Amino acid sequence: MYNSPLSPDRAERLIGQLNLAPGNRVLDIGCGDGLFLLNVVARYQAFGIGVDNDPSLTQEAQESAAQRNLESLTRFLTLEAAAYVPETLFDLILCIGSEFTIGGYESLLKKMRTMVDVGGLALVGTVVWKRPPSEEYLRLMNGENPYHDYITTFDLAEQQGWLVLEHSRSNEDEWDSFEGKFTRARYLKLLQNPDDPNFEAGMARMRAWQRGYLTHGRDTMGFCFFLLRKMPSSWRSPTINERNI
Numbered sequence: 320m321y322n323s324p325l326s327p328d329r330a331e332r333l334i335g336q337l338n339l340a341p342g343n344r345v346l347d348i349g350c351g352d353g354l355f356l357l358n359v360v361a362r363y364q365a366f367g368i369g370v371d372n373d374p375s376l377t378q379e380a381q382e383s384a385a386q387r388n389l390e391s392l393t394r395f396l397t398l399e400a401a402a403y404v405p406e407t408l409f410d411l412i413l414c415i416g417s418e419f420t421i422g423g424y425e426s427l428l429k430k431m432r433t434m435v436d437v438g439g440l441a442l443v444g445t446v447v448w449k450r451p452p453s454e455e456y457l458r459l460m461n462g463e464n465p466y467h468d469y470i471t472t473f474d475l476a477e478q479q480g481w482l483v484l485e486h487s488r489s490n491e492d493e494w495d496s497f498e499g500k501f502t503r504a505r506y507l508k509l510l511q512n513p514d515d516p517n518f519e520a521g522m523a524r525m526r527a528w529q530r531g532y533l534t535h536g537r538d539t540m541g542f543c544f545f546l547l548r549k550m551p552s553s554w555r556s557p558t559i560n561e562r563n564i
Contacts (some may be wrong), residue, residue, distance in 0.1 A: 322351050323416040323444055324489035324497040324542045330355065333442060336485055336546050339363035343410040346370070346434065348400045348427070349417020353380025353393070356413060360392050365410075369395045370403050372420070401430075408436045415444035415544075423465050424472065428479035432549055441481065441547040447472050447488075449541045456535035459528060469543060477556035481547040489542040498536070502529045 321330060334355075339345070341364040347356040350369030357380070360367040371377050377395040384393045396403065400420035412434055418427040424445050431441045446466045457464055467475065469488070476483055489497075502525060509521045 321355055321415065324493040325415065325444065325544075326489075326493045326496070329487070329489070329493065329544075330358065333487075333544055333546075334359055334362055337363070337411060337440065337442065339365050339411060342366060344368075344407065345411045345413065346405065346409045348403075348412065348414040349420045350377075350380060350395065350413075351417075352376050353383055353395055355415060356380075357383055357387060357389055357393065359411075359413070360389055361387060364392065367393045368405075369393065370398060370400050371395070372397065372399050405434055408439065409434050410439055411435070412439075412441045414441070416446075416542075418443070418445055419465070424467070425475055425479070428476060428481060431547075432480055435549050437549055437551050439549045440484075441549070442544065443476075443547060444542060444544045445472065447541045447543045448539060450539055452539050453535055456531060456539060459531040459535075466540075469541065472543060473545070474556075476545055476547055480550050480552065480554060480556075481545075482550050482554075483545050484548050485546040487544050489544075491537065494537065494540075494542070498529075498532050502532075 320327060337359065339359070343363065343365045345356065345359055345365050345367040347353070347367065347369040350356050350371045353369045356367045356369045359365060369377065369380055374397045377397045380395040384390050384395070400417070401422065412431045414427055418424045421427040421430050427443070435441065447469045448466055452464065473483055473486065505525050509518060509525065512518065
């Protein structure tokens with residue numbers, strides 16, 4: 320539903336943590352079809368801007384806003400998130416599974432600090448490692464490894480001047496649902512054109528991805544959600560020793 324391992328129940332809980340006021344400004348980086356942002360806007364009567372580089376998704380988001388009578392409270396922009404320059408500061412920034420559009424998790428943390436005032440919020444959803452990934456699993460991901468374990472991901476947020484107000488992680492059911500829907504959609508799309516010369520290669524890639532998730536990903540890859548509050552630049556995050564109380 321949210322193009323991430325995020326169930327409707329968890330999404331509602333996350334939205335309930337935000338405690339926004341009517342008219343607060345919200346930015347969604349990599350908004351996709353806009354569903355999460357629209358639910359935030361509807362819940363709090365906030366004003367939302369969604370940014371995504373896929374015109375089909377921003378068009379879908381605009382249509383959904385119209386269907387829900389939220390057109391006057393939302394804008395959806397088709398452009399690269401890294402190129403977006405806000406006119407004013409936001410009260411909340413959302414980025415769920417789209418940190419790559421800003422250059423990765425650490426770059427996102429830095430960028431968001433320029434977009435909210437002190438005391439402003441950010442809700443970030445990002446991949447974390449439950450255990451170090453195997454070389455075989457990383458090969459399925461094109462050899463890339465931009466992620467960290469849970470506590471390192473937490474620490475990086477504090478080091479960049481954010482206070483982690485709340486945190487949670489997706490469970491296995493949410494991951495299975497997300498991966499299952501992804502593979503099903505890809506398989507069905509391939510099966511629509513069995514005579515395509517790339518059909519066999521496409522099926523082989525999807526089977527390798529599916530087996531990779533079942534063999535490695537299910538026990539290796541997690542997904543966490545951090546509700547962050549921007550602290551003053553003078554704020555010093557606690558050291559590891561200070562946390563051990």
